[in-house]
Each structure stands twice: as C-alpha cells, then as structure tokens.
Amino acid sequence: MNGAADLGGMMGFGPVVPEPEDERFHADWERRALALTLAAARPGRWNIDQSRHARETLHPAVYLTSSYYAIWVQGLERLLVSSGLVSAEEIAQRRALGPGEPARVLTAAEVPAVLATGTRADRPEHRPAAFAVGEPVRTVVRNPTGHTRLPRYARGKAGVVERVHGVHVLPDAHAHGLGEQPEWLYTVRFDGRELWGADAAADLTVTIDAWESYLEPGTREGSPSSA
C-alpha cells in the first residue's frame, strides 16, 4: 500500500540526529513496548508481515507524528483486537472484561532460546529461479491496497540482479492470511539516476531486495525508453 511508512525519497523531515551507541531507549515505557511486542507474538496469532501491515496502515498523520515505539504500541493494539485476543472495549477501558483464551505464553526461561533462534523466512526451492546474477530486470508498476515490500520509488525501474537469496516467504500474501506463497528473492541494483533522474549523484547505486513477482525481464540497455 502507498502508506506513510513508505518513506524513501520524501523530503522535509529535517536533518538526521545522531545519538550515542549506549542510548537504546529514551523512556522506560519504550523498554516495555519493545518487550510486550515481542512477547505478545508468542501465542502465534500473527506473523511479522501482519505486524508490519498493522503499523503501516496507521493513519499517515498518526504514523508521521509518532515515535517508533509509539507506532509499535499502536500496531500491537490493532493486532490484539483484530486477532480477537483482546477486545476494542478492553483496550479503550484499559482493563480485562473477561478471561483470556488459552494461549502459548513466552516464559522468561524460553526467552534466550527464542531470541537466539529467530524465524527463518527461506523455504525449499520448489522451481528454478527466473533470473540470474547480472541479468537485467525491471520492477513492476503496481499500487496494491494491501501489503507490499516494493517501495514506491523503485516501481517501474530498470535494474540488474546482484544476488540470488533463495526462496522466501512472500509478504504480500503472508500479511493477509493467504499463506506463505514463497518466491525467489533477489537483490536488485539500480543506478541512482534511473530512480531519481538526472539530478542524482552520478556514482549513486541503490539496491532493494525484491521477490520474483516484483520483477519482469529487462533489456540489456537498461534505459527506461527501451523497455
């Protein structure tokens, strides 16, 4: 979707403000927000793509005026309600109005193993890859109302395959309860001027990671008019 989270190429946000390496949180509630977001995923009612979609569908004015952990908190509330674990009334009233459902709960003892294991996104290769390293490609032009990981600035652009990562879960399907629909995943590199026009730095390259359905065969020349 063309939401506020798709920030690449926007302007007017001002300078980046660096911060020291040991500054991990700016308020204690941020610690709890992080931990709650991780722990609440343990019952398995949503996946990472659904989490991202819950955040990116916040109203743009809300998204752009919320700190990142505030975005996470609001995303978590939506996931809890849409999964049925908690009701909207319970969120609003800030108290339980009934017993919880049976759910797998993350224990302190499990935390190290769960964090150290993670969740792999790669899947068995079920068909040959359509593209090889060095091959020219062009990203599709598409404006889905649902989740996608193809940023607006990289749609309809000519690039070259730089890496082939294997077969990965497709977020566009996974975010909507449509299964994993795994596809080959590639790193695609673009010339800065292909993305941004003649004003871009001549020596800028940008890469994205793109699933196979984000790509079409390109032309060797790679110029926009030759496709």
Add this chain to the structure above:
Amino acid sequence: MHKTVGNFGAGTAYGGRVAAGDTGQAAGQVAGHGDNTMALRVEALESLLVEKGYVDPAALDTIITTYERDVGPRNGAHVVALSWVDPEYRQRLLTDATAAIAELGYGGRQGEHMVALENTPDEHHLVVCTLCSCYPWPVLGLPPTWYKSAPYRSRAVLDPRGVLADFGVTLPEGTRITVHDSTAEVRYLVVPMRPPGTDGWDVEALAALVTRDSMIGTGVLAAP
C-alpha cells in the same frame, strides 16, 4: 477458530480516523519521548495482557535485559575486527555471513539471513530500511532512534551524502556510494575499512575501534 489478522482498512476499530488519543501530541511534534500519555498507555496494555494471561512480566524483563546488556554492537565489532586479522574468516564472512557470524556465537532474531558488505576505497555501503526498521539485531542490537525515523529513512536512498554530512562524514573523491534498502528478511552488516596505524593490534583492541555507525555505513573509522 480465531479471526484473521491483516486487514486494517477503514471500518476496523482504528481505521480511517485520527483521534486525539492516537497522536498523543499535536501534529508536527513526534509523540513518544518522555510522553506521559504513552507511558500510561503502555502500562495499561501490559497489565491488560498479564491479566488476560497472554504475557509473563518476567519474560518482558528478560527481553529488555538481553537487548540492554547482552546483544549490541560489540558483537558486530567482534565480527569486523576478526575479519580484519583473519583473511580466511573474512572470506567466509563475505561468502556466507550468517554462518560466519554464527561461528562467533551470534545469530537469531532479525539476523536469520545475513549479508556482509565490504567497504573499500572505491565503494562505500550504507544500509537503510525505508519501509520500517529492519536492522541486524544479533550483531548490532536494537536500532538507534534515527535509523527508524523519517529523516533517515526518507533521505538515505535519495541523498546519502547529505545524510553522511549529518554525521560529519565526507567520503573521499572517487569513492562511490551504494545504499542497501532492507526490504526483505535479509539483514546487512557493513564491514568498515580497517583504520591505518593499527598494524599488529589484536582482535580485542581492534574491536574497540569499531563503531556501531561504521557498521551501518553512517560512520567511517579514523586512525586511533
């Protein structure tokens, strides 16, 4: 059966409107830091989830301790420093970063599929996630606030040299720049160039020179 998650359009409890409670603060100001409204909201959410039996508070404490004390950019610094002194390790890191990083005992959540990017005099790598906040947690810990914020996410792909200037970094003439937008579950670790004047240093001393920002690409390492 539980409900399907993933459709958050207008018509859901939260869709399509901007309520005062959602923004927390006036537009133009980023809600969050030191924000008492959000502190109360998170406290209420935690007690609700504990009361419903979905969350164990002790697990929350362990998660926080893990990322405040155990998992941070010193892990990545170890990887980078070893790659400077051990050419075979460096080769393994550049070939299969996930496995090479696992050799040192680092891995897991948000580092399941790692790629190492080698900075050279000819090419400087910079990593961003324009769509959210993807970041290699096992080697760098939790992302800094600026990494997740609009100024960095919007500008890194369009004007990376302008972003570097915000960090006080100017690349030499002749160094081209490659920006990596982390749009999938692949996570990127920049391997900065070894600073001059460090011949004969051991891994531990070298690791102390490696900054977090140099492993994102927003920093370069000066001679000690």
